[in-house]
Amino acid sequence: MELEVLSLFLQQGIASGLVTGSIYALLALAIVIVFRTTDVANFAEGEVYMASAYLAFFLIAIVSMPFWIAVPATVFAVLIGASLFQRVVLTQVAAAKGVSVNLVIATLGLSYVLKGIVRATGFGDTPRSFPSVMGEGSVTLGSASLTYLDLTILGAALAIMAVFFWMFNYTKIGRAMRAVGMNRRASQLVGINLGHVQMLVWGLSGAISAVAAILIAPKLLMTADMGVVVTLAFAAAIIGGFTSLPGAVVGGFIIGITENLVGLFVSSRAINVAPFVVIMLVLIFMPQGLFGGKVRVRKV
Amino acid sequence: MADLIELVEVSASYGRIEALSGVSLKVSEGKVVALLGANGAGKSTTLNVISGIVPATKGDIRFRGKSIRRLGSDKIVGAGISQVPEGREVFRDMSVHENLLIGAQLRNDRAGIERDIEIMAGHFPVLSKRFKQMAGTMSGGEQQMLLIARALMARPKLLMLDEPSLGLSPLLVQQIFDIIVKLHREEKLTLLIVEQNAAVALAVSDYAYILENGEIAVEGRSADLAHDDSVRNAYLGT
Numbered sequence: 001m002e003l004e005v006l007s008l009f010l011q012q013g014i015a016s017g018l019v020t021g022s023i024y025a026l027l028a029l030a031i032v033i034v035f036r037t038t039d040v041a042n043f044a045e046g047e048v049y050m051a052s053a054y055l056a057f058f059l060i061a062i063v064s065m066p067f068w069i070a071v072p073a074t075v076f077a078v079l080i081g082a083s084l085f086q087r088v089v090l091t092q093v094a095a096a097k098g099v100s101v102n103l104v105i106a107t108l109g110l111s112y113v114l115k116g117i118v119r120a121t122g123f124g125d126t127p128r129s130f131p132s133v134m135g136e137g138s139v140t141l142g143s144a145s146l147t148y149l150d151l152t153i154l155g156a157a158l159a160i161m162a163v164f165f166w167m168f169n170y171t172k173i174g175r176a177m178r179a180v181g182m183n184r185r186a187s188q189l190v191g192i193n194l195g196h197v198q199m200l201v202w203g204l205s206g207a208i209s210a211v212a213a214i215l216i217a218p219k220l221l222m223t224a225d226m227g228v229v230v231t232l233a234f235a236a237a238i239i240g241g242f243t244s245l246p247g248a249v250v251g252g253f254i255i256g257i258t259e260n261l262v263g264l265f266v267s268s269r270a271i272n273v274a275p276f277v278v279i280m281l282v283l284i285f286m287p288q289g290l291f292g293g294k295v296r297v298r299k300v
Numbered sequence: 301m302a303d304l305i306e307l308v309e310v311s312a313s314y315g316r317i318e319a320l321s322g323v324s325l326k327v328s329e330g331k332v333v334a335l336l337g338a339n340g341a342g343k344s345t346t347l348n349v350i351s352g353i354v355p356a357t358k359g360d361i362r363f364r365g366k367s368i369r370r371l372g373s374d375k376i377v378g379a380g381i382s383q384v385p386e387g388r389e390v391f392r393d394m395s396v397h398e399n400l401l402i403g404a405q406l407r408n409d410r411a412g413i414e415r416d417i418e419i420m421a422g423h424f425p426v427l428s429k430r431f432k433q434m435a436g437t438m439s440g441g442e443q444q445m446l447l448i449a450r451a452l453m454a455r456p457k458l459l460m461l462d463e464p465s466l467g468l469s470p471l472l473v474q475q476i477f478d479i480i481v482k483l484h485r486e487e488k489l490t491l492l493i494v495e496q497n498a499a500v501a502l503a504v505s506d507y508a509y510i511l512e513n514g515e516i517a518v519e520g521r522s523a524d525l526a527h528d529d530s531v532r533n534a535y536l537g538t
Contacts (some may be wrong), residue, residue: 179391179402186389188353191406191454262352283313 008143013261015144021256022157026212027233028240028248029164030205036181036243040103042091044110045209045234046227050112052078052210053217053226054123057130067133071206075210082206083199085110089203091195102243115224124224132218153215160211161249164204168245177201181243206224232259235275241292250290254278302460304329304490305350305381307399310359319345320514322359322415325457332484332491334522335509336535343494344386346511347460348494351383352376365459379407380457386466386494388443390450393435396427399435399446413453420449423479441472448479450470457484460492465500470491473497477504498535502526512537 027049034042052074059070093106099269118124134149146154168174179187182196188194220226236255240247255275262274282289301404312319320342327333335343338509348354350361351372360368361369368376373388373395378392400420404413421428424445430438444464461480465473481504483489495501502508510531518531525531 173400175394175402178394181391182391183389185353186385186391188373188386189351189377189383189389190402190450191374192402193372193374248322 008085009264010232010261011142013264014257015141015146016150017257017260019150019154020216021253022154022253023212024229024233024236024255025187025249025252026157026160026208026215027230028236028252029161029211029245030208031230031233031237032240032243032245032248033177034205035237037058037177038090038101038103039075039085040107042107042205043104044107045205046113046230047111047114048078048082048206048227048229049209049213050224051118051204051229053213053222054118054121054128056214056217057128057222058121058123060131061128063223068133070212074214075207076138076209079203079207082209083203086199086202087195089211111227115227117263118224121270127223129222130217130220130222132175134218149218150163153219155213160208165245166210173197173200232275235279238279239289241289244289244291246289247289301440302329303327304364304366306362306493306513307346307350308362308376310349310361310362311357312344312345312354313357314354318514319354320349321516323511323516324359325509325519327490327492329457329490331507332493332505334498334505334508335486335492335494335511336496336498336501338535339496341511342514343511344462345514347383347462347492347494349462350376350381352432355422358477362536363479367502377454377456380455382451382456382459384447384451384464387461388440388521389442390438390446392434394435395432396435396438396446397431399450399452400427403450404455406454416453416455418454423452423483425451432507441468444468444472444476448476452483458490458492460494460523462494463496464493465497473500480504492500499526 007159027045031042041176047228055077056070056074059065060072065073089106089110090103093102096102130151134147134152136148138145138147139151168177174190176187176197177200179190179192180194184194187197229242232255233252236251237248239254240249254276256273258278259271263271286292303326308324309322310324311321323342323346325335326331337343337347345354349356352371352375356369359369360367363379363381364410368379371379391402394402398415400417401413404416407413410445426442427446427449430442434469435443438446448461448464462478464480465535476501480491482495484491493501502525505522508520508525509516510525512535518525518535520528
């Protein structure tokens with residue numbers, strides 16, 4: 001390969017990787033905050049993302065709602081839906097005092113319900129394309145080229161992450177969320193309402209998933225199975241250590257860039273394998289993930 | 301003086317195992333009360349029932365005459381009851397400063413919170429030098445002091461301490477109790493102290509209850525219990 005082509009591929013791979021990676025990063029954040037504060041690996045994350053895309057599609061293309069109303073309406077609806085799922089379903093499952101795997105099964109149940117609902121509407125039968133409000137056209141950065149839509153995705157995703165990190169680290173409610181993630185009993189003893197915080201975290205995770213779905217949907221053909229992409233968000237979360245928020249973001253970008261570089265340099269058929277090779281490497285050499293910290297021996 | 305908190309025939313259980321059966325006790329405003337007993341006698345459970353973390357299956361808990369039995373743990377802190385838990389339950393990955401801030405989670409008076417952090421720095425000089433340090437990296441004694449300061453940040457009327465001397469050297473135990481007594485005198489704080497170290501607890505308290513298998517076995521003025529030979533032989537191991 002000539003040097004010029006090599007440099008072009010490298011730049012384009014990284015640029016495109018940042019765009020798809022930002023979506024993985026958002027979804028990984030949604031998975032990690034829920035896991036940290038409620039100890040549940042949310043296996044319905046993909047379907048929450050998928051259903052959000054369909055809800056936005058329905059509001060824009062079928063109800064003909066203006067874009068600027070449909071987007072906040074979708075995000076708000078998913079926020080409420082996810083909060084209610086935590087409040088109504090998960091607290092009941094937890095109160096039944098079964099093994100904790102029951103909570104995971106409950107999220108699997110949610111994923112089937114959401115998929116079923118989307119299939120039942122009939123919109124999921126054929127692949128749909130999501131309307132884009134961004135104009136056609138692209139910008140060249142170095143030798144890489146990104147469309148306006150790509151730049152919007154990356155910019156919006158980074159903005160959401162910045163707001164989220166600010167909230168998590170510098171506000172009272174963010175401090176309460178971190179506290180619940182560290183020590184539930186101590187959180188209760190300082191007066192934090194566990195139920196409220198956990199419900200809010202689910203709502204927030206739903207809202208982030210909805211934003212990710214709306215951002216990336218115009219680049220995809222929508223199907224009821226589009227949620228499988230969340231496997232890569234789980235991969236991103238694992239690379240980051242599964243409880244670290246910066247880890248989830250870095251993991252998302254690593255997966256996105258790896259996919260794109262492998263597609264350009266190796267073969268497009270190798271794209272699907274690449275993220276799992278990365279996970280294997282991380283788990284072999286840094287079993288705690290990149291941001292998982294050291295293993296802490298706990299005295300009981 | 302009026303009773304600040306009163307437990308009336310309180311029972312509690314973990315699954316089928318009854319941890320407390322018909323415990324009645326009261327703490328008058330401005331007093332120091334000790335709750336003694338062996339491991340597993342139900343001392344911590346009593347505090348956790350008051351804090352709303354373990355539900356009472358029977359009986360009633362009254363704080364300033366009003367039942368708090370069915371309140372959530374956050375409402376109980378809000379009402380003015382804070383617990384210093386045993387076992388170094390600081391927020392490990394937060395700084396000392398943030399641990400203090402989170403103690404004031406239910407308060408909204410920014411200036412008052414800042415002022416109270418200054419006051420805590422005065423009570424616990426060790427902490428003031430380590431505001432930026434992660435709480436989990438501090439020594440056991442320092443974590444114990446941080447826990448007390450964190451609980452005080454909620455401005456409680458009743459402070460409950462669960463085994464403040466556990467795992468600390470005699471010198472540190474003395475230091476911690478000196479601070480506790482000082483707080484009681486200066487801030488008119490009412491205290492309920494759970495201890496296995498009966499000698500220390502009886503020395504600082506006005507009144508004491510001794511729990512045995514989830515029931516109150518003995519109660520009386522601390523000075524009397526400390527000198528009662530039968531009590532000393534049976535419960536205090538001295």
